[in-house]
Amino acid sequence: MASPTERPEHGDRPTVPVAPARHRTDELSRDPADTPPDASEDEEEEHHGPLHFLRELPGLILIALVLALLIKTFLVQAFYIPSESMVPTLRNGDRVLVNKLIFNIRDPDRGEIVVFE
DSSP: OOOTTBOOOOTTOOOOBOOOOOOHHHHHTSOGGGSOOOHHHHHHHHHTSTTHHHHHHHHHHHHHHHHHHHHHHHTEEEEEOOSSTTTTTSOTTOEEEEESSHHHHSOOOTTOOOOOO
16 A cells, blocks of 8 residues: 555556645744744835835935926926016916827817917
């Protein structure tokens, strides 16, 4: 008779050893003190320290400036109305946002304000 770790023989086939099944309860019942500390936990604590934000701040500011420059150059730009030349439509000191993409898609309609470069 074959042992529990071996398959029973069938004809001319050789006997193949079979490893005992591993149960999930074996992994769960381990004592956490027996396992070595995980290096990823140290890295995780390092990334969440109070100074981590200050180390990331210059990169975040650079990304914000690049995005603002790209948006201002290609999408929308703010203008200040310095004189009364647009009264009564716009008043002196008003601020307007100009959509730079719309007139690449269609022609201006009557009544729209157009900013020339």
